[in-house]
Amino acid sequence: MENFCAYIGERTRSKGNSILFRVDDPSEREVAWNVFEQEMDATACFLKSCQIQEKDKILCLVSRPLSWLKLFFAALKIGAIPIVGNFRDRFFLQGILSENSPAYVCSDEEKELEPFLSSSSKVILLNDFASLEKYDIYALKDADDILCALYTSGSMGKPKYIEKSYRNLITELQFLKNLLKMQQDDVVLSLVPNVHIYGMLFGLLLPIMAGAQAIYTNCLLPREVMKIARDKNVNFLIGAPIHYQAFIETNDPDQKMSHLKLAISSGGPLPARVAQKFFRLTGVNILEIYGSTETGGIAYRLWDGMVDSPSLQLFPYIEKKIEAQSEINELVIQSPAISSNVLMAENRGWHHTGDFVRFEEGNRFKIVGRQEQIMKVGGKRISTTQLEEEIKTIPGIKDVAVVRMESSSYRESGVAFVEIQENANLIRSEIQKEFQKRSANYRSIQDIIILDKIPRNPNGKILYSHLRINKTNPKIGMIIPTYNHGLILRKVVLSALEYISDILVVVDGSTDNTMEVLQNLPIKILAFPKNRGKGRALKTGFQEAKKLGWNYAITMDSDGQHKAQDIPQFLKAISENPEAIVVGDRNMELPSIPSSSKFGKKFTNFWLKVETGLSIADGQSGFRAYPIHSINAVHSWFNRYEFEVEILARSAWKGIPIISIPVQVDYHPEGKRISHFRPFMDNFRTTILNTILVTIRILMLVHGLVKKVIRKVKASCKV
Amino acid sequence: MQSIELLKKELKNLIITSLNLQNTTEQEIQEDEPLFREGLGLDSIDALELAVALEKKYSIKFEDEKLARQSFQSINTLASFIHQKKHSLSA
Numbered sequence: 001m002e003n004f005c006a007y008i009g010e011r012t013r014s015k016g017n018s019i020l021f022r023v024d025d026p027s028e029r030e031v032a033w034n035v036f037e038q039e040m041d042a043t044a045c046f047l048k049s050c051q052i053q054e055k056d057k058i059l060c061l062v063s064r065p066l067s068w069l070k071l072f073f074a075a076l077k078i079g080a081i082p083i084v085g086n087f088r089d090r091f092f093l094q095g096i097l098s099e100n101s102p103a104y105v106c107s108d109e110e111k112e113l114e115p116f117l118s119s120s121s122k123v124i125l126l127n128d129f130a131s132l133e134k135y136d137i138y139a140l141k142d143a144d145d146i147l148c149a150l151y152t153s154g155s156m157g158k159p160k161y162i163e164k165s166y167r168n169l170i171t172e173l174q175f176l177k178n179l180l181k182m183q184q185d186d187v188v189l190s191l192v193p194n195v196h197i198y199g200m201l202f203g204l205l206l207p208i209m210a211g212a213q214a215i216y217t218n219c220l221l222p223r224e225v226m227k228i229a230r231d232k233n234v235n236f237l238i239g240a241p242i243h244y245q246a247f248i249e250t251n252d253p254d255q256k257m258s259h260l261k262l263a264i265s266s267g268g269p270l271p272a273r274v275a276q277k278f279f280r281l282t283g284v285n286i287l288e289i290y291g292s293t294e295t296g297g298i299a300y301r302l303w304d305g306m307v308d309s310p311s312l313q314l315f316p317y318i319e320k321k322i323e324a325q326s327e328i329n330e331l332v333i334q335s336p337a338i339s340s341n342v343l344m345a346e347n348r349g350w351h352h353t354g355d356f357v358r359f360e361e362g363n364r365f366k367i368v369g370r371q372e373q374i375m376k377v378g379g380k381r382i383s384t385t386q387l388e389e390e391i392k393t394i395p396g397i398k399d400v401a402v403v404r405m406e407s408s409s410y411r412e413s414g415v416a417f418v419e420i421q422e423n424a425n426l427i428r429s430e431i432q433k434e435f436q437k438r439s440a441n442y443r444s445i446q447d448i449i450i451l452d453k454i455p456r457n458p459n460g461k462i463l464y465s466h467l468r469i470n471k472t473n474p475k476i477g478m479i480i481p482t483y484n485h486g487l488i489l490r491k492v493v494l495s496a497l498e499y500i501s502d503i504l505v506v507v508d509g510s511t512d513n514t515m516e517v518l519q520n521l522p523i524k525i526l527a528f529p530k531n532r533g534k535g536r537a538l539k540t541g542f543q544e545a546k547k548l549g550w551n552y553a554i555t556m557d558s559d560g561q562h563k564a565q566d567i568p569q570f571l572k573a574i575s576e577n578p579e580a581i582v583v584g585d586r587n588m589e590l591p592s593i594p595s596s597s598k599f600g601k602k603f604t605n606f607w608l609k610v611e612t613g614l615s616i617a618d619g620q621s622g623f624r625a626y627p628i629h630s631i632n633a634v635h636s637w638f639n640r641y642e643f644e645v646e647i648l649a650r651s652a653w654k655g656i657p658i659i660s661i662p663v664q665v666d667y668h669p670e671g672k673r674i675s676h677f678r679p680f681m682d683n684f685r686t687t688i689l690n691t692i693l694v695t696i697r698i699l700m701l702v703h704g705l706v707k708k709v710i711r712k713v714k715a716s717c718k719v
Numbered sequence: 720m721q722s723i724e725l726l727k728k729e730l731k732n733l734i735i736t737s738l739n740l741q742n743t744t745e746q747e748i749q750e751d752e753p754l755f756r757e758g759l760g761l762d763s764i765d766a767l768e769l770a771v772a773l774e775k776k777y778s779i780k781f782e783d784e785k786l787a788r789q790s791f792q793s794i795n796t797l798a799s800f801i802h803q804k805k806h807s808l809s810a
Binding site for chain 1: 744763764766767768770771774775781782784787788
C-alpha cells in the first residue's frame, strides 16, 4: 500500500459518511470520507486529462485547505509529485524558478498563476469540475521513490526544498501511531498547516492512517481554539510552542478540554515553564517532538508534571553515531525517515543535526548546546556562515561575524558584527537596507553592530562567544573569587574570556604569584589585603557587580574544576529563568572525584532539604548564576565556604527560585589539585551553619503554626 | 487617555521588539499598510505572538476571532481597536 490514497479508499468502505476532515475557520466546512474520495477521484481524472504523468512535479499554490487536500491526494493517486509549501514570500518564486522549475503549477486562483505564465512550467487552473468519475488506479511506487516535496516556510528566509519518499513518511507514522495510540474514533485538532512537515504528519496523514477525524483551524486566539476543542470533543491537539504559551497566558477559567488526551508540540523547543503550567491548568500532558523538516521526528519527551525537565528519547528506528569518546557529542544520526536529497547533499550517509547532546542510558539524551554556526528559525536551520557570506557581498564591508543569540523564542536570530573598510563610509541603516535587498534571510538578523575590529584569536578564528556576551542584554558578568591559585588562575581566566567579556576577579588575600599572573588581562580586579573567606569575596563581588551595572553574575571557582564551556548553559538558563539562582550540578560519578567531595555534596544536600524543603542537586557547587538585585537583598552571616550553602537556604526562604543545570567537573587526580577546602574544619563549620539554619527554620514553622492557631481561635471566637 | 498617535508609535515599537524586527525602523511601518502577508510580511505565528504581547501590555482581551483579524489589518485598525477597548474598559 505505498500510496496514502489507498487508506482513504479503505476507510471510505468502513467509515462511509463519517467526517474525515473539517476546516474550522469563519466559513466552517467539512467533508466525509466517501465524499472526499469522490472529489479526490474527480481531481485525479482532471489532472490526468491535463496530461500529467507519473513522477511529474506539481507545484501546489492552492491556499484553501479543502481544495489543497483534494489536489494533494489526487496528485499522489496518479503518482505525480506534489510540491507544497507556504508560498507567500517575495523571494520565493524567484528561487523556485531558478533552482527547481516544476513541470506543472496548479492553483484555484488565476492571479496566483500569473508569475509562472512566462516560465517553462505549464500552468493549470483548477476548475470546478462537476464530473464524479471513479478513478480506480493507484499509481504504484517503490518505497524509496519521491512521494511529495515540501518547501520550508519562506516567511523567515530562503525556503529549503525537501523531498519525502513513502518510506520516509511511513516509518515515522507507524511509530507515531503506536506512541500516540490514536484510535479510529479520535478527533485530532491541528493548528499547524499541512504544508509544514509536522502538520502534515500529525494533523493529516496520521489521522488518515488511524481513521480518525482531522480538524484544521487557522483560528489564532486561544479561547477560540479551546472552544473548538470543547465543542468538537477533540482528543489530540497539534500545536507549536507559541500556541501553548498563548494558552497559559490566557488565564481562562473555562479551560477544561475534557476530551483532550494529549497535546503535541513541535517546531521549536518548548519552554519548561510553558509545559509545566499547561499541565497544571489543564491536567493534559504535552508530548514534545524534537526534529526538523529534513529528518522528521528524531526524539520525544512527555511533559507529565513528574519530572522538571524530562530527557529526550530517541525514536527506536534512529541510529546514532558517537564520534568521539567524550561526554558531549554532536547528535549524528541515520534513519529511514531522513530525506534522501538531504543525505545526498551532505554526502556522508549520516545526518549532522548541529545539536550537542549528552547521552544517558537507554538512548535518552539532553540537548546541551548547538554548533555555533547553526540557527533554528521556525523548524528550519540557517547557517550563520551563509549569512556572513551574504553580508560580505555588500560593498564597503571588510569583515563580518554573525552571532546566534540565545533566545527563548522559537525563532532564533543573529546579530551581525561588521567591520567597515577604511575608505568606505557606510552607516548601519545603509547596511541594513542593502542586506534586505539582497538576502531572503534578512529577518534572521535582528541587529547590525559596527565594530572597529572583529575580535579574532591568535589563529585568526573569530571569537564568536565573546561577541555574543557583548550583546547580551541584560548585562551578565563573571565573578571569580580566588585564593592562592596562581598556578592555574591565568588559564581559568583566559578560558572564561573566550565566553564572557566582563570578568571581576576578587583576590582574597593571596600570598602567591596571583597578582603577577593577572597582569595584562582585560579584567577587573578587587584585592583584599588578607584572607577573609570565599563568602566575603563573593559578597564584595556582588556589591561591585551592582556598581558595574550588571544584572547577573556567574560565579566560577578559580581552581580549574569548572569548565568555561558550560557558561553558555548558564546564559540560556538565565534567559529562561530570569528570577532564579542557577546552580551548576557537578556530575560526581566520575572516578577521579575525591570521596571527601562526594560526601560533602550529599551532606549539604541533605541539610538543604531539611532547611528549605527543596531538593537541590548540588548545594555546594560554586559554579552558579545569581540575579544581582535580589541577591544583594539577602542577608547572610557566614563568610567562608558555608556562605554558598547559607545563601541558597536564605534565598529559598525569600522565595527566590533555585534551579540546577548539569555542569562538567574536572578534579585533577589527588595531590595535583590545590583545594583550600579543609574537609574536617569546613564540614564542621557547615554543621554549625546547618544547626543555626535548622533552628531558624523550625522557629519559622512554629511561628507559622502559632499564627494559624491564633487565627483559628479568633475565628471560632467570632462564631 | 492616551492620544491615538502616541498609541500608534507604541504599537510600532511593540511589533518591532516582540517580533524580532529590529531591522525595521518605526518610520518604515506604514500606518495603513497591511501587516500580514504583504507589507511587513508577517505570518500567523507572528500574529499570535503579537496578540499575546498586546493582551499583556494593554490588559485587553481579543475575544472575537473575526474582530481580532479585522483589527490586525494595519497599525491604524489595531490602534483604533485598542483605543476603543481601553475606552470601554475605563467607561
